[in-house]
Amino acid sequence: MLNRSLANVLRTTKKHLSLLETLGVKNVKDFLMYFPRTYNDASEFTQIIDVRTDEINVIKGKLSNLFNMSTRTGVKITRGLFTDESGSIQVVWFNQPHLTKMLPRNKDIILSGKAKLSMGKISLQGPSYELISQNKEQIHTGRIVPVYHETEGINSKWMREKLKPLVDEWLELFEEYMPQEVLDEHKLIDYKTAIKNIHFPEDDAILDKAKERLSFDELFLLQLKVLQKKWHWQNISAEDAKKIERKDEIINELISGLSFELTNAQKKVINEILEDLKQPFPMSRLIQGDVGSGKTIVAAIAALNVIKNGFQVAIMAPTEILAKQHYQTFVKILTRFGLNIQFIAGSTSKGQKDDVVMQLKTGTCDIVIGTHSLIQDGIGFKNLGLAIIDEQHRFGVKQREVLKSYGSPHLLNMTATPIPRTLAITIYGDQDLSVIDEMPKGRQEILTKLVPESKRIEAYRWVEDQVNKGRQAFVICPLIDESDVLQVKSVLNEFAFLSEHIFPKLKLGLLHGKLKQEEKDQIMTDFKDNKINILVSTSVIEVGIDVPNATIMLIEGSERFGLSQLHQFRGRVGRGEHKSYCFLFTGNLSEEGTKRMKAMEMYSSGFKLSEIDLELRGPGEVYGVKQSGIPDLKMASLTDSKTIEKARGSAQKIINKDPLLKTYDKLAEKIAALQEIYVQD
Numbered sequence: 001m002l003n004r005s006l007a008n009v010l011r012t013t014k015k016h017l018s019l020l021e022t023l024g025v026k027n028v029k030d031f032l033m034y035f036p037r038t039y040n041d042a043s044e045f046t047q048i049i050d051v052r053t054d055e056i057n058v059i060k061g062k063l064s065n066l067f068n069m070s071t072r073t074g075v076k077i078t079r080g081l082f083t084d085e086s087g088s089i090q091v092v093w094f095n096q097p098h099l100t101k102m103l104p105r106n107k108d109i110i111l112s113g114k115a116k117l118s119m120g121k122i123s124l125q126g127p128s129y130e131l132i133s134q135n136k137e138q139i140h141t142g143r144i145v146p147v148y149h150e151t152e153g154i155n156s157k158w159m160r161e162k163l164k165p166l167v168d169e170w171l172e173l174f175e176e177y178m179p180q181e182v183l184d185e186h187k188l189i190d191y192k193t194a195i196k197n198i199h200f201p202e203d204d205a206i207l208d209k210a211k212e213r214l215s216f217d218e219l220f221l222l223q224l225k226v227l228q229k230k231w232h233w234q235n236i237s238a239e240d241a242k243k244i245e246r247k248d249e250i251i252n253e254l255i256s257g258l259s260f261e262l263t264n265a266q267k268k269v270i271n272e273i274l275e276d277l278k279q280p281f282p283m284s285r286l287i288q289g290d291v292g293s294g295k296t297i298v299a300a301i302a303a304l305n306v307i308k309n310g311f312q313v314a315i316m317a318p319t320e321i322l323a324k325q326h327y328q329t330f331v332k333i334l335t336r337f338g339l340n341i342q343f344i345a346g347s348t349s350k351g352q353k354d355d356v357v358m359q360l361k362t363g364t365c366d367i368v369i370g371t372h373s374l375i376q377d378g379i380g381f382k383n384l385g386l387a388i389i390d391e392q393h394r395f396g397v398k399q400r401e402v403l404k405s406y407g408s409p410h411l412l413n414m415t416a417t418p419i420p421r422t423l424a425i426t427i428y429g430d431q432d433l434s435v436i437d438e439m440p441k442g443r444q445e446i447l448t449k450l451v452p453e454s455k456r457i458e459a460y461r462w463v464e465d466q467v468n469k470g471r472q473a474f475v476i477c478p479l480i481d482e483s484d485v486l487q488v489k490s491v492l493n494e495f496a497f498l499s500e501h502i503f504p505k506l507k508l509g510l511l512h513g514k515l516k517q518e519e520k521d522q523i524m525t526d527f528k529d530n531k532i533n534i535l536v537s538t539s540v541i542e543v544g545i546d547v548p549n550a551t552i553m554l555i556e557g558s559e560r561f562g563l564s565q566l567h568q569f570r571g572r573v574g575r576g577e578h579k580s581y582c583f584l585f586t587g588n589l590s591e592e593g594t595k596r597m598k599a600m601e602m603y604s605s606g607f608k609l610s611e612i613d614l615e616l617r618g619p620g621e622v623y624g625v626k627q628s629g630i631p632d633l634k635m636a637s638l639t640d641s642k643t644i645e646k647a648r649g650s651a652q653k654i655i656n657k658d659p660l661l662k663t664y665d666k667l668a669e670k671i672a673a674l675q676e677i678y679v680q681d
C-alpha cells in the first residue's frame with residue numbers, strides 16, 4: 001500500500017510528479033520518508049509592537065485596507081494594514097495581485113515574514129500567510145515549520161501542503177519493526193510518532209526524539225547488516241576451523257632479530273591478531289595504520305606464526321611494485337626461518353606460474369606474495385591459513401571474496417588510509433578494527449608549506465638544489481575531473497613545461513594511469529634506482545611505494561584533493577634519513593579549501609586529517625562513499641559517534657541471539673532491502 005504511486009493519490013500536475021521523481025520521490029512511502037532539511041521555528045507569535053526588522057516575524061492578526069497598485073516600472077504591489085491587539089503594521093506583497101481576492105479581511109490570519117525598514121517606515125514584506133480555521137492544524141506558520149530540500153518548481157510550502165494530508169492518511173500503515181527490547185534500551189519513541197513529528201512536530205522536545213529515533217534506525221540497520229555479514233563469514237564448520245596457536249618463542253626470535261624496537265601500537269595489534277588466530281573461526285580484521293607506521297612487520301609476524309602451525313599464507317597487494325616490495329621484505333626477514341616464499345604477478349611467465357601453483361597445491365610453498373594474479377583461475381592451496389590484503393580498499397569486494405573462498409582462511413586487511421572510527425565501523429563494520437596509532441620513534445616530521453604563486457620559481461630553484469645534493473622529488477599534477485584524457489593531457493603539459501623551462505638539466509620521469517603496467521613499473525624502478533631525479537605524476541602514485549631517497553613532494557592544484565589523499569602523497573617522502581618537504585600549490589582557495597591547506601601544514605596524523613576532512617566535506621566527498629553504494633543517510637550523521645556506538649551495540653546483541661533474524665522477520669525484511677555496502681575507489 002505504501003508503495004502506491006503518487007500519481008494515484010496526489011492531486012497535482014504531471015510536471016510536479018516528475019519534479020518529485022527527480023528528488024527520488026515516487027510513491028507514498030518515499031514522500032513520507034522525504035525528511036525536512038531543517039525547521040523554522042515559527043511557533044511563537046510576535047506582537048506587532050515587538051516586531052524586529054530583518055528578522056522573520058510571525059504575527060497573528062487581522063488584515064484590512066487591502067488594495068493593488070502598480071509602480072511606474074510595472075511592478076504590481078499589494079498593500080494592506082495588519083493589526084493585532086498591540087498595534088498595526090504595513091504589509092507589502094510584490095506581483096501577487098490575486099491576494100486581494102484570496103485573503104479574508106478582518107478575520108484572524110497568520111503572517112510570517114521579514115520586516116524591513118524603508119523610508120522611515122517598517123513594513124512586513126512578502127510574508128507567507130496561513131488562514132486559521134477552527135479545526136485545521138496550521139502547517140506553514142504558528143508552529144515549528146518543516147523546510148524541505150527544494151527544487152526548481154517545488155517549494156517547501158507546496159511540499160507541506162501535499163505532505164500534510166498524506167501523513168494524516170497513511171501514517172497508520174507505517175508498521176513498527178524495531179524490537180521492543182531495542183526501543184526500551186535506548187528509550188526511543190515509536191516509528192509512527194517519529195515519522196509524524198519529523199514532518200510536523202508539536203514541539204522541540206518531540207522533534208528531537210523523532211530525529212533521535214530515525215537516526216538510530218538508519219545506523220542500526222547498517223550495523224545489523226554488516227554484523228550479520230561478519231557472522232556468516234565466521235560461522236564455519238568445526239572441520240574447516242583453523243585454530244592457530246601462538247608460537248611465542250619463534251615470534252620473539254624474529255622480533256629480536258629486527259634492527260628496531262616495535263612500537264607499543266605494533267605490539268598491541270600483533271597481540272590482537274594472535275588472539276584472533278587462536279579462535280575456532282576465521283579472523284576478520286582490518287589494520288588501519290598511517291603510512292610508515294610499520295604494518296608490514298605486523299603482517300610478517302602473523303604470517304610466521306601461521307606457517308609454524310603448518311598452514312600457508314597468501315599476501316595480495318594492488319600493484320606489482322608493491323607486491324615486489326613486500327616479497328623482498330619477507331624474503332629478507334623470514335628466509336632464515338627456512339620458509340619457501342614465492343611471487344606471482346602479471347609479469348610472471350606461464351612456466352613459473354605453473355610451478356608456483358604446483359608448489360601451492362602440494363604445500364611446499366609457505367608464502368605466496370602477489371597481485372590480482374593470486375585470485376585468478378587455476379590458483380589453489382593445500383591449506384591456506386591466512387590471507388593478507390594490503391591496501392584493501394584498492395580491491396573490489398568480489399576480489400576479496402575470491403581470496404576468502406580458498407578454504408575460509410583467517411583474513412587480515414590492511415589500509416594506510418586511516419578513517420575516523422565512526423566511519424570505519426560503518427563501512428568496514430564486518431571486520432574488527434586494529435589501529436596502529438603511533439609512529440616509530442625518530443621519524444622526522446615532513447615540513448609542509450602552502451606556497452604562494454609568487455614563490456613558485458624560488459621553490460623550483462630550491463628543488464633543483466636538493467636534487468643536486470642527490471635527493472629526488474615528486475611533482476603531482478592536479479586532478480582535473482573524472483576524465484582520464486584530460487588528466488593525461490595535463491600531466492603531459494606539466495612534464496613538457498618542467499623539462500624544457502624549469503629543469504632542463506635534470507632527468508625527469510612521467511607517470512600516469514594510461515601507461516601499461518610494465519611501463520609504470522619500469523619508471524618506478526628507474527626512480528627507485530635514482531635514474532630519474534624528478535617524477536611528474538598524476539595521482540596514480542598514491543599507493544605505498546617506498547623510495548627513501550625522495551625528499552620532496554610538490555603538489556599542484558592541492559585544493560582539488562581531499563586531505564586523506566594529500567596525506568597519502570606526502571607519505572611518499574620522509575621515508576629515509578633525510579629531512580623531507582611537502583609543497584602545496586593551489587588555485588583559488590575557497591574558505592573550506594584554506595582550512596584544508598592549513599590543516600595539512602599543521603597536522604601530520606592521518607587520523608586527525610581524516611576527521612577534519614569528514615567534518616569539512618562529509619563522507620560522500622571524502623571517501624567516494626556515495627558512488628560506491630553506501631545507502632544515503634537521510635537523518636543520521638556518520639560523525640555521530642554516540643548513536644553509531646549505540647546502534648552497533650544493539651545490533652550485536654540481536655546478532656548474538658539470533659544471527660539469521662528468524663524471530664525478527666521485520667528486521668530481516670528491512671536489511672534485505674538495504675543495498676550492499678562496499679567502498680572502493
Ligand code: ADP
Nearest residue numbers: 260261262263290291292293294295296297440
Ligand atoms: P606501512 O605501514 O606504511 O606499510 P612499513 O611497514 O612499510 O609501513 O614500514 C615503513 C618503514 O618503517 C620500514 O622501513 C620498516 O622497516 C620501518 N619500521 C617498521 N616498524 C618500525 C619500528 N617500530 N621502528 C622503526 N622502524 C620501523
Ligand code: MG
Nearest residue numbers: 295296390544
Ligand atoms: Mg605498506
